[in-house]
Amino acid sequence: MKQIIPEIPADSEKKRFIERPDGFFWQDLETSALYGPFATLIDAVNDMEYGDAQPEVGETLAEAEEEIGIAGWIDPDTGEPAEEERPHINEN
Numbered sequence: 001m002k003q004i005i006p007e008i009p010a011d012s013e014k015k016r017f018i019e020r021p022d023g024f025f026w027q028d029l030e031t032s033a034l035y036g037p038f039a040t041l042i043d044a045v046n047d048m049e050y051g052d053a054q055p056e057v058g059e060t061l062a063e064a065e066e067e068i069g070i071a072g073w074i075d076p077d078t079g080e081p082a083e084e085e086r087p088h089i090n091e092n
Contacts, residue, residue, distance in 0.1 A: 015048055017041065 018025045023037025024044040038044040070081055 017044060 014029050016027045016029055018027060018034075018036075019041070020037070023039060024041050025034055025036030025038070026044045026048045027034045035047060036044060038047060074081060
């Protein structure tokens with residue numbers, strides 16, 4: 001099985017990844033805070049990048065989706081978000 005090596009974010013020079021027998025950890029070198037353990041290095045990288053991403057209090061799902069650029073129109077045939085670069089024509 002081919003092992004996927006995660007891409008380390010550009011700001012990682014302020015962070016350090018550590019592998020121990022109980023899992024993977026990442027450390028913020030500015031504060032010396034240690035986070036983990038994580039089962040895989042990918043989990044540790046994802047936590048470092050997105051671990052503090054929390055929805056705002058009172059924010060709806062539609063507002064959160066709009067903020068990250070997910071289309072608000074759902075294709076009735078596929079159930080998937082519509083493509084943004086094409087016009088949507090409703091057939092009535």
